[in-house]
Amino acid sequence: VFGPSGCGKTTLLRVIAGLEPAAQGRVQVGDQVWLDANRRLATHRRAVGYVFQQPALFAHLKVRDNLFYGMRRRSPKPVLAFDEVVELLGLGGLLERGVTGLSGGERQRVAIAQALLSSPRVLLMDEPMAALDRASRLALLPYLEALQRTLDIPVLYVSHAVDEVARLTEFMVLMHRGRVSASGAVNDLLTRLDLPLAHGGEAEAVIRARVSTQDERDYLTELAFSGGWLWVPRVDMPAGTPVRLRIRARDVSLALQPVSGSSILNSFPVTVTGLAEDGPAQVMVRLQAGEEMLLTRVTRRSRRILAIEPGSQLYAQVKSVALLA
Secondary structure (H helix, E strand, O other), X not given: OEOOOOOOHHHHHHHHHOOOXXXXXXXXXXXXXXXXXXXXXXXXXXXXXXXXXXXXOOOOOEHHHHHHHHHHHOOOOOOOOHHHHHHHOOOHHHOOOEHHHOOHHHHHHHHHHHHHOOOOOEEEEXXXXXOOOHHHHHHHHHHHHHXXXXXXXXXXXXXXXXXXXXXXXXXXXXXXXXXXXXXXXXXXXXXXXXXXXXXXXXXXXXXXXXXXXXXXXXXXXXXXXXXXXXXEEOOOOOOOOEEEEEEEHHHEEEEOOOOOOOOOOEEEEEEEEEEEEOOOOEEXXXXXXXXXXXXXXXXXXXXXXXXXXOOOEEEEEEOOOEEOO
C-alpha cells in the first residue's frame, strides 16, 4: 500500500484490524466477513498480526518471553512453528536478551516474530522500517524478503518509499487523499504514464529475470528476461535463480539501430507503447521489451530526430542495472 504521508494508508490498516469504530464498508478475509452493513467483528476476534512503526514490545521481558506472549492467541493451525519463526527472522542468538538492549532493527524483527506467532490470517505492516536508520533498514530487508517467499498468508505492507515497494512486493495499491487511485502489478504502476510514479528524476522499472550463465573471465553474470539478456557484476547464484532488477529511466537511452563499439554492454530491441510530457523540455517514453515494461526520458529534440511515436521499433541501451533480490 503506497502513497504520500496523510493519504490514508495507516487508516486502511486500522479499519482492517477493527481499530476504527466509525468505519463503514466491507472487510472480508477468506470466507469470513469482518465488517459490512450488518456485522462488525470485534478487534480481539480478528486474526490479525499488526506490526507498527515502533515495536510494541514488553521492556521488562526477554525476547523469548515476548515471543511467547504472541502465542497466547495462537490457533490450532499456526502459520509457522516457533522454531521456524525464530530461524526465519534470525532470533536464535537473541532469545535470552532483554529487548531494551536490542538495536532498532532487532526489535522490529522481534515484533514481526511476535505478530506471526499469534497465527494471523493476515499480516499488517505499517511502515516497519520508517523509524530505522539506513544501516538498520539494509539489515532488516533480507528478513522481509524471506517472509515474502515463505508466508502463505496475505501481507499488507504500508510504505511511502519506492525502493521498499520495488524490492518486497508483487502487487501495489496506490492511495491518494484517502482513496485508491490505482492498483495492480508493481511494474505496471511504476511505468504507467498517467501516474506520478512514472515521472520525475527517480522514475524506474522493476523487471523479472533469471540467472543464466557466469562469465568467469570478466567476473560477470548474464541474466535472462523475456526481452533479452542483461550483464551485471558477478552474482553468486545458481543458474535459474529468479531475481528482480531495477532499471531507472535516467539510465536508459534509445537508438535507431543496434549500437557497436560502445562501453555499454546491455542493449536489446524495444517497442514504444506510450509517451507523456515530463517537464517543458523532456518526454517520458514507455517501452516494452518482451513482457516487461521500462521507462526512459528523452528531450523533445531527441524525440523529433528519432521520430519516436507509439509503435516505434528502437533499441534500448541500459547503462546501469541494480539487483534487488
